[in-house]
Amino acid sequence: MSAYVNLLIGxxxxxxxxxxxxxxxxxxxxxxxxxxxxxxxxxxLMEERFGWxxxxxxAGTVAVKGLVIPNLLHRAMRATKIxxxxxxxxxxxxxxxxxxxxxxxxxxxxxxxPLLGEHAGTMLVPGALASIFTGFxxxxxxxxxxxxxxxxxxxxxxxxxxxxxxxxxxxxxxxxGILLDLTVAVFVIGIxxxxxxxxxxxxxxxxxxxxxE
Amino acid sequence: xxxFLEVVLRLAVWLLLAPILPGILNKVxxxxxxxxxxxxxxxxxxxxxxxxxxxxxxxxASPGFVAGPAVGWVALASAALLIPLGPAGGPLSFKGxxxxxxxxxxxxxxxxxxxxxxxxxxxxxxxxxxxxxxxxLSEVALITALLALCVQSGSVxxxxxxxxxxxxxxxxxxxxxxxxxxxxxxxVPFDDPNTHLELTMIHEAxxxxxxxxxxxxxxxxxxxxxxxxxxxxxEAVLPIRQLPLLPGAAALAGxxxxxxxxxxxxxxxxxxxxxxxxxxxxxxxxxxxxxxxxLAWKGGAG
Numbered sequence: 001m002s003a004y005v006n007l008l009i010g011x012x013x014x015x016x017x018x019x020x021x022x023x024x025x026x027x028x029x030x031x032x033x034x035x036x037x038x039x040x041x042x043x044x045l046m047e048e049r050f051g052w053x054x055x056x057x058x059a060g061t062v063a064v065k066g067l068v069i070p071n072l073l074h075r076a077m078r079a080t081k082i083x084x085x086x087x088x089x090x091x092x093x094x095x096x097x098x099x100x101x102x103x104x105x106x107x108x109x110x111x112x113x114p115l116l117g118e119h120a121g122t123m124l125v126p127g128a129l130a131s132i133f134t135g136f137x138x139x140x141x142x143x144x145x146x147x148x149x150x151x152x153x154x155x156x157x158x159x160x161x162x163x164x165x166x167x168x169x170x171x172x173x174x175x176x177g178i179l180l181d182l183t184v185a186v187f188v189i190g191i192x193x194x195x196x197x198x199x200x201x202x203x204x205x206x207x208x209x210x211x212x213e
Numbered sequence: 214x215x216x217f218l219e220v221v222l223r224l225a226v227w228l229l230l231a232p233i234l235p236g237i238l239n240k241v242x243x244x245x246x247x248x249x250x251x252x253x254x255x256x257x258x259x260x261x262x263x264x265x266x267x268x269x270x271x272x273x274a275s276p277g278f279v280a281g282p283a284v285g286w287v288a289l290a291s292a293a294l295l296i297p298l299g300p301a302g303g304p305l306s307f308k309g310x311x312x313x314x315x316x317x318x319x320x321x322x323x324x325x326x327x328x329x330x331x332x333x334x335x336x337x338x339x340x341x342x343x344x345x346x347x348x349x350l351s352e353v354a355l356i357t358a359l360l361a362l363c364v365q366s367g368s369v370x371x372x373x374x375x376x377x378x379x380x381x382x383x384x385x386x387x388x389x390x391x392x393x394x395x396x397x398x399x400x401v402p403f404d405d406p407n408t409h410l411e412l413t414m415i416h417e418a419x420x421x422x423x424x425x426x427x428x429x430x431x432x433x434x435x436x437x438x439x440x441x442x443x444x445x446x447x448e449a450v451l452p453i454r455q456l457p458l459l460p461g462a463a464a465l466a467g468x469x470x471x472x473x474x475x476x477x478x479x480x481x482x483x484x485x486x487x488x489x490x491x492x493x494x495x496x497x498x499x500x501x502x503x504x505x506x507x508l509a510w511k512g513g514a515g
Contacts, residue, residue, distance in 0.1 A: 007381065010381060017497075017500060021493055021496075021497060023490070023493075092493050093492055093493055093496050096493070096496055096497070096500065097496065097500075100500050100503065100504075104507065107507075107511075
């Protein structure tokens with residue numbers, strides 16, 4: 001059981017690095033969607049017995065992260081007619097090496113944490129730390145708003161992995177609330193990007209330092 | 214005496230079988246494109262034709278212009294002899310032969326670049342500069358992959374090292390080594406062997422001014438290098454060496470064919486990358502091998 005979970009989380013960690021290395025916007029969105037699907041399947045595999053709560057959370061996560069959010073992002077991309085090439089402020093090779101270093105540090109650092117016995121053998125905590133770190137690199141190292149949204153989504157995937165440690169203690173309402181928040185956030189960001197594009201003729205966040213009427 | 218005979222026999226196998234790989238590759242590419250393509254044995258005809266031609270020497274060229282290909286070819290043949298062939302093992306196996314193999318490959322590259330610079334043409338210099346700057350990255354990935362195999366088997370002998378890991382480690386290693394294979398042999402996402410534009414060539418640019426027997430030696434050496442990397446990839450990933458003799462040989466031949474067909478498919482389906490994107494791909498290969506190394510080192514938890 002835990003071998004499959006580790007495989008999925010390892011896959012998500014690989015997708016982290018791919019997201020850091022890819023230079024086109026649609027492929028980053030696809031990578032983030034694939035990561036959401038992979039992590040959405042994790043609760044299914046973590047359980048010994050089939051439970052409705054876990055099944056609902058998993059199905060909801062896969063649907064929202066794999067279908068709804070990528071669609072919203074693709075639509076926002078089409079609406080704003082932005083450049084498909086990503087312009088990095090931290091280069092692709094550098095951010096990939098940084099991400100790989102962070103992943104290794106996460107795997108090694110998670111051993112030092114006092115985890116429960118049932119969580120110590122899985123990659124949940126290293127995967128969560130690595131995804132959060134990757135999200136931060138994407139947020140810092142890309143200049144357009146839409147790639148920063150992707151960084152935010154990867155960051156959220158990391159937090160979601162942390163949340164899986166507590167899946168039996170948090171009520172279903174909290175999980176579904178987080179998913180709903182995320183969807184609305186991406187939806188709103190899609191609208192905001194359109195506005196930014198009209199007001200500033202660019203989605204480059206470095207130019208958003210001057211207020212305009 | 215039998216040991217000596219075995220070495221000669223193996224050398225003959227390597228030398229005679231190597232030129233068939235580019236032929237298979239071109240057949241796969243032609244088949245995907247819906248053409249008939251050149252015969253599988255085309256490189257043999259080319260080598261025979263080149264061998265009978267004369268050599269045109271530049272007035273600038275020193276003896277290194279001819280010595281470079283020759284020394285490089287000998288280095289590649291020696292490196293090939295170190296690789297164990299399936300269940301039969303390696304004839305010259307000794308402790309630390311993996312290091313010798315890496316250095317022989319580096320020596321072959323040095324000789325090719327050296328003889329390219331001897332031609333005194335700027336195109337050759339450009340090709341040599343590109344070849345060497347890609348090698349900086351692809352050698353790191355290759356050495357990391359070999360290190361992963363060393364750590365995993367606890368040995369520095371090639372015949373003991375090539376006992377493959379299972380599961381995620383093998384998959385990472387396979388992907389990393391395949392990218393190294395494509396880069397080292399100047400195959401498509403890195404270089405286009407069919408290009409006729411000197412400005413974008415890498416390996417071909419280094420051989421532009423070579424003619425006759427030296428060019429034949431360069432072409433044959435390149436095909437031997439391709440076979441070497443294909444065999445290395447197959448044995449590093451698939452458990453061929455544990456099989457008995459005949460099924461092992463069949464499995465090795467099958468996986469060599471499979472990998473070659475895979476390279477052909479990659480060449481048919483991908484366009485070559487822009488130069489500035491190549492370091493990214495090679496860094497990816499390095500990271501794949503690095504994670505395979507960590508997996509071998511830290512065990513299942515890493």
